[in-house]
Amino acid sequence: MADYSVDDLIYLMQRLRDPESGCPWDLKQDFASIVPHTLEEAYEVADTIERQDWTHLKDELGDLLFQVIFYAQLGDEIEDQAQQFDFNAIVSNLIEKLVRRHPHVFPAGTLRSERSGDSIDEVQIKANWEAIKQQERDRKARSGVLDDVPRALPALSRANKLQKRASQVGFDWDDPELVLDKIAEEIDELREAIRDGRQAEIQDEMGDILFAQVNLARHLSVNPEVALRGTNQKFERRFGHVEKCVQESGRDWDMFSLDELDAFWDEAKAKGL
Numbered sequence: 001m002a003d004y005s006v007d008d009l010i011y012l013m014q015r016l017r018d019p020e021s022g023c024p025w026d027l028k029q030d031f032a033s034i035v036p037h038t039l040e041e042a043y044e045v046a047d048t049i050e051r052q053d054w055t056h057l058k059d060e061l062g063d064l065l066f067q068v069i070f071y072a073q074l075g076d077e078i079e080d081q082a083q084q085f086d087f088n089a090i091v092s093n094l095i096e097k098l099v100r101r102h103p104h105v106f107p108a109g110t111l112r113s114e115r116s117g118d119s120i121d122e123v124q125i126k127a128n129w130e131a132i133k134q135q136e137r138d139r140k141a142r143s144g145v146l147d148d149v150p151r152a153l154p155a156l157s158r159a160n161k162l163q164k165r166a167s168q169v170g171f172d173w174d175d176p177e178l179v180l181d182k183i184a185e186e187i188d189e190l191r192e193a194i195r196d197g198r199q200a201e202i203q204d205e206m207g208d209i210l211f212a213q214v215n216l217a218r219h220l221s222v223n224p225e226v227a228l229r230g231t232n233q234k235f236e237r238r239f240g241h242v243e244k245c246v247q248e249s250g251r252d253w254d255m256f257s258l259d260e261l262d263a264f265w266d267e268a269k270a271k272g273l
Contacts, residue, residue, distance in 0.1 A: 176219040241268035
């Protein structure tokens with residue numbers, strides 16, 4: 001097997017985008033059309049890690065790296081030279097940013113500088129990190145506290161990030177119990193909307209409940225995305241047991257009552273599935 005390098009990957013990407021001899025599919029892509037593939041590859045990496053499938057993680061990380069290489073090639077093709085960038089520019093910008101954000105590791109603000117003396121505590125590190133990121137946002141002329149929270153994030157992750165950003169300026173609950181009260185309040189409002197049959201308000205109240213639940217997860221130091229993915233996996237395992245019981249019975253699904261199916265579900269829980 002050949003021992004290729006990042007330079008070879010960049011060359012491969014250039015060949016794929018060659019106007020004369022490149023791949024027709026790759027040639028018709030642009031920044032926007034690649035985004036769905038990037039999101040898919042990122043989730044496949046996360047899924048492989050959650051399953052601890054280390055054998056295939058290398059492949060999935062390679063697919064994700066290829067997305068960066070693709071964007072770098074598109075950046076190099078931008079006609080406006082002031083906005084042009086290539087892979088080396090991405091790497092240089094990344095290193096400069098990470099060195100700037102880690103003064104506790106690079107005290108002189110250079111890649112080769114080293115810290116000496118006592119270690120800095122994590123609380124101070126986090127405070128410094130947020131202060132530096134705020135300075136970066138200020139340089140980008142983002143006036144609003146929430147301005148640079150990416151709109152393309154999955155809704156659950158974006159809700160979490162919006163709440164974290166608001167909490168940095170003091171707009172936050174100071175007790176998880178208050179968040180639980182808010183969830184109960186939102187549930188009551190949803191019940192009312194359901195009674196009145198107002199579909200638009202039902203959707204709105206459902207959103208409020210989900211937003212409040214994300215807020216509670218944040219206060220309890222639980223990542224809502226990780227928690228929900230875990231519950232999804234648990235549901236798959238338990239439902240798999242229910243499905244197996246139905247198949248082994250030789251009867252069709254519609255021949256079982258909900259109580260009978262629930263009994264299979266309880267069996268799955270008892271087995272620790």
